[in-house]
Amino acid sequence: MKILIASKNKHKISEISAIFKNSKFEIISLNNFNEIPDVDEYENTFYGNAKLKTEAFFNFYKIPVIADDSGLCVECLNNQPGVKSSRYAGENANDKMNRQKLLNELKKFPPPYPAFFESVIIFFDGTNLISANGILKGEIILQEKGNNGFGYDPIFIPEGHNKTLAEFSFDEKNLISHRAKALNNLYSKLIERNILK
Numbered sequence: 001m002k003i004l005i006a007s008k009n010k011h012k013i014s015e016i017s018a019i020f021k022n023s024k025f026e027i028i029s030l031n032n033f034n035e036i037p038d039v040d041e042y043e044n045t046f047y048g049n050a051k052l053k054t055e056a057f058f059n060f061y062k063i064p065v066i067a068d069d070s071g072l073c074v075e076c077l078n079n080q081p082g083v084k085s086s087r088y089a090g091e092n093a094n095d096k097m098n099r100q101k102l103l104n105e106l107k108k109f110p111p112p113y114p115a116f117f118e119s120v121i122i123f124f125d126g127t128n129l130i131s132a133n134g135i136l137k138g139e140i141i142l143q144e145k146g147n148n149g150f151g152y153d154p155i156f157i158p159e160g161h162n163k164t165l166a167e168f169s170f171d172e173k174n175l176i177s178h179r180a181k182a183l184n185n186l187y188s189k190l191i192e193r194n195i196l197k
Contacts, residue, residue, distance in 0.1 A: 003123075005029040006057045006067035011150045016066060018174055019183040023196050025064075033061070041083070046070060046120040047131060049083060054124035062126075066186075070119035070179060072152045074102070074140060076109045085151070095151050103142055103155065113140040115156065117178040121186050123195070130189050134181025149173060 003025045005016050010031075017027045030036050039056045041049040046069040053067035071085030081088040081102065089097040106113055117136045122129065137159040144154035146166025153165035158176060165173055174180045190196040 002026045002028050002063050004057060004061060004063045004065045006053045006065050009150075012068070012179070014170065015174055015177070015179050016068075016183060019180065019187055023187075025196075028063075030057075041069070044083060046083060046118055046133070047122075050120045050122045050131070051124075051129070054122045054129070058124050058126055064123065064125035066121060066123050068119055068121040068179065068182065070117065070182075072102075072115060072117055072156070074106070074113060074115040076113060077102075077105055080105075099144065099152060099155055102140070102152065106140060106142065111142075114138075115140050117152075117156070119178040119182040121179070121182040123186060123190060125195070128193060128195060130186065130193065130195075132182050132185035132189060134178040134183070134185060136176060136178040136181070 001024060005013050005027060007013060008030045013029045020027055037056055037060045039053050041052060043049045043052060049069035050067050054065045057067065058065045069083065071082050073079035073082050085098070087093055089101040115138060118133060120131060120133045122131045138157050140155050141157060141164070145164045146154050148168060148170065149166040156165050157163065158165060187196065
């Protein structure tokens with residue numbers, strides 16, 4: 001049986017595939033398809049956007065779908081960029097541009113900069129809609145460090161650590177990340193519902 005990861009982001013696909021590597025499901029992604037529907041993520045919550053994506057992609061491909069919406073929430077910025085994390089500096093912004101805008105905004109405030117990553121992941125197979133979330137607390141630093149990861153990882157130090165997420169190895173990050181927490185919660189729920197055997 002196949003599960004579609006509703007993403008083309010190779011980092012997300014790797015993280016999700018690692019959690020499901022021992023399951024009966026074959027993991028595929030949007031990179032397996034030429035025709036991909038355009039889903040407007042207009043909701044103002046991570047749950048709302050993840051639900052939009054799971055339902056839209058299931059209705060299009062008729063394959064069980066896992067979709068996530070996640071982002072960075074910074075306390076002094078009223079939990080922005082939040083659902084706009086991937087397009088904080090504009091619709092066509094890249095990771096570097098998003099980080100730069102965030103750092104420019106933070107310079108208006110004194111440190112420290114408490115923040116958290118949140119991920120909401122939803123599984124939908126046409127009948128079962130199952131959601132789970134994960135949160136990783138930490139703080140933002142004003143100087144980028146590390147070459148791993150993606151997004152805001154080079155400026156985010158997780159609580160209880162002294163290095164940025166971009167300084168973690170892939171396996172280290174997958175033990176503590178918000179997405180890993182959400183995925184493990186989802187995996188447990190799928191087992192409870194006998195969707196995963």
